[in-house]
Amino acid sequence: MMKILVGYKRVVDYNVRIQVKPDGTGVVTDGVKLSANPFDDIALEEALRLREKGLAEEVVVVGIGPSDLTAHLRNGLAMGANRAIHVVTADAVQPLTAARTLLKLVEKEQPGLVILGKQAIDDDANQTGQMLAALWDRPQATFASKVEIADGKATVTREVDAGLEVISVDLPAVVTSDLRLNEPRFIKLPDIMKAKSKPIDLIELATLGVDSGDHLKTTHYAAPAKRSKGVMVKDAAELVAALKQKGLL
Amino acid sequence: MSKILVIAEHLDGKLNPSTARAVSAAAAVKPEAIDVLVLAAQADAIAAEAAKIEGVSRVLTVARAENAHPLAAVLAPQIAKAAAGYTHVFGPSTTFGKDVMPRVAALLGTAQVSDVMSVEGSHSFKRPIYAGNAIVTVEAEPSHVVVATIRTASWPAAASGNGNASVEALSVDAALPSHTRFVELRQGKSDRPDLQSASKVVSGGRGVGSKENFEIIYKLADKLGAGVGASRAAVDAGYVPSDLQVGQTGKIIAPELYMAIGISGAIQHLTGIKDAGTIVAINKDGEAPIFEVADIGLVGDLFKLLPEIEQAIG
Ligand SMILES: Cc1cc2nc3c(=O)[nH]c(=O)nc-3n(C[C@H](O)[C@H](O)[C@H](O)COP(=O)(O)OP(=O)(O)OC[C@H]3O[C@@H](n4cnc5c(N)ncnc54)[C@H](O)[C@@H]3O)c2cc1C
Ligand SMILES: Cc1cc2nc3c(=O)[nH]c(=O)nc-3n(C[C@H](O)[C@H](O)[C@H](O)COP(=O)(O)OP(=O)(O)OC[C@H]3O[C@@H](n4cnc5c(N)ncnc54)[C@H](O)[C@@H]3O)c2cc1C
Numbered sequence: 001m002m003k004i005l006v007g008y009k010r011v012v013d014y015n016v017r018i019q020v021k022p023d024g025t026g027v028v029t030d031g032v033k034l035s036a037n038p039f040d041d042i043a044l045e046e047a048l049r050l051r052e053k054g055l056a057e058e059v060v061v062v063g064i065g066p067s068d069l070t071a072h073l074r075n076g077l078a079m080g081a082n083r084a085i086h087v088v089t090a091d092a093v094q095p096l097t098a099a100r101t102l103l104k105l106v107e108k109e110q111p112g113l114v115i116l117g118k119q120a121i122d123d124d125a126n127q128t129g130q131m132l133a134a135l136w137d138r139p140q141a142t143f144a145s146k147v148e149i150a151d152g153k154a155t156v157t158r159e160v161d162a163g164l165e166v167i168s169v170d171l172p173a174v175v176t177s178d179l180r181l182n183e184p185r186f187i188k189l190p191d192i193m194k195a196k197s198k199p200i201d202l203i204e205l206a207t208l209g210v211d212s213g214d215h216l217k218t219t220h221y222a223a224p225a226k227r228s229k230g231v232m233v234k235d236a237a238e239l240v241a242a243l244k245q246k247g248l249l
Numbered sequence: 250m251s252k253i254l255v256i257a258e259h260l261d262g263k264l265n266p267s268t269a270r271a272v273s274a275a276a277a278v279k280p281e282a283i284d285v286l287v288l289a290a291q292a293d294a295i296a297a298e299a300a301k302i303e304g305v306s307r308v309l310t311v312a313r314a315e316n317a318h319p320l321a322a323v324l325a326p327q328i329a330k331a332a333a334g335y336t337h338v339f340g341p342s343t344t345f346g347k348d349v350m351p352r353v354a355a356l357l358g359t360a361q362v363s364d365v366m367s368v369e370g371s372h373s374f375k376r377p378i379y380a381g382n383a384i385v386t387v388e389a390e391p392s393h394v395v396v397a398t399i400r401t402a403s404w405p406a407a408a409s410g411n412g413n414a415s416v417e418a419l420s421v422d423a424a425l426p427s428h429t430r431f432v433e434l435r436q437g438k439s440d441r442p443d444l445q446s447a448s449k450v451v452s453g454g455r456g457v458g459s460k461e462n463f464e465i466i467y468k469l470a471d472k473l474g475a476g477v478g479a480s481r482a483a484v485d486a487g488y489v490p491s492d493l494q495v496g497q498t499g500k501i502i503a504p505e506l507y508m509a510i511g512i513s514g515a516i517q518h519l520t521g522i523k524d525a526g527t528i529v530a531i532n533k534d535g536e537a538p539i540f541e542v543a544d545i546g547l548v549g550d551l552f553k554l555l556p557e558i559e560q561a562i563g
Contacts, residue, residue: 096359118498213358220386243506
């Protein structure tokens, strides 16, 4: 029975109002709340459900990041993952490096399925899963809103611009989660206690022999242009008049 | 000098307008040539459309039965081969481009610049991060080919009609996998303007309350000749299909008129409408954050106001 690898990235919580530093060197991250990337919670939930249905035997969460990421990975274990792998690196890695790193773990762990989030809500890159699938030379099923596994294949419904696309892929494969794939469970207190005894493997990124793909340099951060404050109208007639005046009706 | 390959998006034998937007972004790099690559089962009609786009030098076609559906695993190896000799490969930041372009980048061993909003130089671009709450300038290494997706809402479509590009069949020698198969595409059939290219859009949120109530949104949209959109909450609640979602994880749009009805204005929704010309908000809560970005705001009950608006339009 198969093993499922899940990307479990830590990001600035989606409720935080992001502030750009006045000197343009980054965004303010000191003291802001960090949480699991919402898409990764969904990815993990899907993996856990597949295990609960008897379609997988082990769920492994993976994080690539600095040493304090271990605490975050414990949340993934509390949610129900069997174990975690923490690839330790001080520097934030870009998607190509993340994908090359995940490929090393895939070669070692031989999962039947890898589930990542479709995008991380900090960099919004939407790349890592597709890149991993390319490097691994395996299928990708991105933006998944439904996953069915049978006979060594996955039938995946994908949210695309034109509607819903269904594809069938041979396993092993990479799936990336969209928002409507499922609703992640909440972590319960006893699970947090149980998670303390679950194993977390620490691997130094430098020991994996990954060729860095961090080819992009971010040279400046700016706040987005603000829309100027508009007007309030008091009723439907005024609204229609205002739209006519702008030539929109 | 730069040479740019733009990957055409198409469906049912028609070129998607996102392609002409990606050509605009390519033109901003001031390259020596912009070529468009059409991968399809039958490429002729699509290629003919692409050849009319101003600024396009050549349209390259790869017509194979395997290209009948846009499967990233099938298309990416062909694009990677066709990319030889180009300094840049651009695709639209639609679900098509988001799916296939990173796979191309990985095959070429290069990073991807996602969602290009502006071109600052041949290897310097602006893109949004954190749901558009910050705009970063990124520099790509000139030693690698630049693979990028183009944020379509940031770019006008390059003019079509006067272009007169040559069309050439390209043979690419790439092994195509059989591990990925197309099953079906379930399209919401609609006679309304397409959400991504409509000049007017009426969107409903959780405040609309039900699938049945959404009729009131469709009615106003039809009166205005507008496309219809929705918030994530409205999609999650099953009022409308998922392809109507506007926002960070839905569609990013830039209509001349956007009407947000019963939508609170969460940051993830606003990301999708930042470039709209005029934003109208109708909400019963005068404190709703949507009013902070609306050009015209109206506080009140949508069920009372929408019929009144229709009447006032006449
Ligand atoms: C506080 C903070 C500061 C940052 N500063 C910088 C900076 O200065 N420069 C810079 O280039 N980048 C910075 N980053 C971003 C970081 O480098 C991103 O992890 C990287 O660019 C990947 O992009 P993405 O996550 O948007 O990829 P996506 O392709 O959007 O990610 C998709 C999925 O891939 C998986 N995944 C991706 N990365 C990881 C990971 N590390 N661990 C586990 N799973 C993963 C997840 O399942 C994720 O849902 C910063 C991030 C944070 C949170
Ligand atoms: C990772 C992530 C990604 C997301 N991506 C998206 C995205 O792409 N798009 C998106 O839209 N959201 C997205 N969201 C969700 C977003 O945070 C909000 O939850 C969502 O936009 C809220 O939808 P809403 O405004 O319709 O609902 P609510 O916030 O519930 O607002 C409903 C509004 O209707 C008003 N109302 C109620 N009744 C009436 C009435 N009779 N007349 C007039 N007004 C009325 C209320 O005053 C209220 O302001 C995302 C969230 C996360 C975490």
